Structure formats: structure tokens, C-alpha cells
Amino acid sequence: MTLVVAHRGASTMAPENTMEAYRLAVEQGADAIELDVHLTTDGQLAVIHDDSLERTTDGSGAVAALTMDQIRASDAGATFAGSDGSFPHRGKGLRVPTLPEVIDWLPAEVGLVIEIKARAAVDEVVRLIGAADELRQRATVISFDEEAIQRSRELDPELSTGLLLVPSDSFERGLVWVTEHGHTAVHPWDGDLGVDPTPLILQATAYRCRVGCYVVNDPDRMQQLAAAGLWGLVTDVPEVARQALPR
Numbered sequence: 627m628t629l630v631v632a633h634r635g636a637s638t639m640a641p642e643n644t645m646e647a648y649r650l651a652v653e654q655g656a657d658a659i660e661l662d663v664h665l666t667t668d669g670q671l672a673v674i675h676d677d678s679l680e681r682t683t684d685g686s687g688a689v690a691a692l693t694m695d696q697i698r699a700s701d702a703g704a705t706f707a708g709s710d711g712s713f714p715h716r717g718k719g720l721r722v723p724t725l726p727e728v729i730d731w732l733p734a735e736v737g738l739v740i741e742i743k744a745r746a747a748v749d750e751v752v753r754l755i756g757a758a759d760e761l762r763q764r765a766t767v768i769s770f771d772e773e774a775i776q777r778s779r780e781l782d783p784e785l786s787t788g789l790l791l792v793p794s795d796s797f798e799r800g801l802v803w804v805t806e807h808g809h810t811a812v813h814p815w816d817g818d819l820g821v822d823p824t825p826l827i828l829q830a831t832a833y834r835c836r837v838g839c840y841v842v843n844d845p846d847r848m849q850q851l852a853a854a855g856l857w858g859l860v861t862d863v864p865e866v867a868r869q870a871l872p873r
Contacts, residue, residue, distance in 0.1 A: 628851065629858035630867040631739055632656035633841055634675060638862045641706040642682060643673050644720045648728065655868035658737030658764075660860050663725055665747040670694040671725035671754070677743065681705065683722065690744065697722050725751065729758055739860075741790070742769040745777070752781040768813055776807060786810045788838065793818060797826050804835055811836035811857060816847070824854040831855065845870035 635647025636654055648659050662675040672689050674697075679685035685700025702722050703715030725740070732738055738761065742748055755765050766786040767778045779787050788811035791800045797819075800812045812830060816839045819826055830837045836857035842848055843863050848870040851859055861867045 627873065628848075628856050628871055629657040629737065629838075630655065630864055630871060631658045631660050631737075631838070631858050631860045632864040633660050633860045633862045634662065635659060636862075636864055641703045641715050641720055643675060643722070644702050644715075645723055645728070645731065646703075646715065646720060648731070651864045652733055652736055654865035655873075656736065656864040658739050658766075658858065659728075659732070660739040660741065661725075661728065662741045662743050663747050663751060664689040664744045665750065666694045666697060667691055668693040669750070671747055671750055672697055673723045673725055673728060675743065679722075690746070694724060725754060729754065729761060732761075734760070737764040737766070739766045739768060739858075742767060742771065742774045742778070745771055745774045748774050748777045749781065752778055752785065755785065756782055766810070768811075772803065775809060779808060783808070788813050788836070790840070791815065791818065798829075801830055801833060801835060805833045809835075811838055813838040813840060813860075815840060816842050816851075816859075819851070822854075823851055823856065827855045842867075 632651030634642035636650035640647040640650050643661055661673050663671045666672050678688050683700035683702050684704035698721045703718050703720035706715050708714045755762055768788040768790050769775050770790045775787050775789055787809045789804050791814040793815040797814050804812045827837050838858040840860035842859040842861050848867055852871050
């Protein structure tokens, strides 16, 4: 079964990387939640994609230079625009969550894909996963940063880890690096899997490596990827994906 992984939650329906986006994703049938983490200046893990606050909140400043209290003073629903041009989540109390907050909330049947955006966050991410013993069986750590992924595996050799490939990066190069370093999966951009993804997925399977990809929002493409044996796809529209890929 190809897993439906909600990209920063149900990010077309609620502000990305907020508890509301995660709640909606689970409600819509996502198998796992994908989120991003940065380390704050007081050593906490802020769940936010960018390294600064401006795009997704009404605050400003670099995440690494702010405390978690300073970050949570900003409105994480302020900049999310609805299809009608309104701002339906502005002033509704949405805040940038911490990774422990998400872990504590996460339903037992839902997986967690943690993208490490800053290398400084690795140690604390791995520590938190290890402290929540049951979570280790359904958590995956991914990053575009090879050193971050390698550090994650060194800290916990049993942890599921995967390398994200930037668009146009060589799938073969990524697959070789992942398998040589003992990682679990490789995650290319969907466009790099080609019109027929089957040969590349079979190649990875021969190396006992899983293949995920990002970001897939077209239902026909979802079904094609699933038929080819894709492990999981990251999508902005988990509701569409769940309809295309029923359990």
C-alpha cells in the first residue's frame, strides 16, 4: 500500500505546519503527517518550514535567533489566504507548534515524517523519537542535508531515515549514497521519476530501498505511482489522495 503523507498537514485547507492542518489531514485519512523542524535559540524544536517567520506568520526574525515563546507570540494563521481572498484563520489563536506538542497529539495509527531543516536540530529530534518508544516504529527522519541524515543514523541505527533529492538531482546517485550509508529510503521530486516510474522503483527495490516522492496532487499520477510500487507520496491534498488510493 502506498502511504498518503500530508505535506505540512492539509496545507491547502489550513495554515501549513499548524495543529489545525494536522487535524484536518488525519480527518481526511492521511496515513502520515510530514512536518519541518528548526531549533530555536533556547533549544526547542519549532515546527516551521522556513528559517524565518515572515512568510507564514505575522512575526519576523530568524527562528534560530528567537526563543520559542517569542515565536509563539506570532499568529501562524495570519498569512493563510482562502480561495475567496479572505484570511479565515487570522486571529484564531493558531501558533507555531513544538515537535513535542505534535508528538503528544499524534494519533497512534498515524505516522510521522520529520524533515530536518537545520542540522542543529538533529540531536534533539532523535532524542525525542527515542524517548517516545512506540513512535520509533512509525517515525521517519528525512532531509536534503546528507550530514544531517548521517548524524541521525549514527545516533540511532534503527531509526528510519531517508534522503530528499533536490529537483533534477540524480536518482541513481541518491540511491547509491542511501544504500552505501544504510539508510531506509530515497525521496526524489516526482518529476524526476519520469512518465513511467516503474524502472526506478524496481531498481531501488532491488537494493532494498524504499522510494517516496514529493509533491503529488494529481489523482491519476497518484494511482500510477501506487501501481508502480511507490512506498509513499507527499501531497498537499490528503483528501484527494485518500479518494484516489483507498485503503
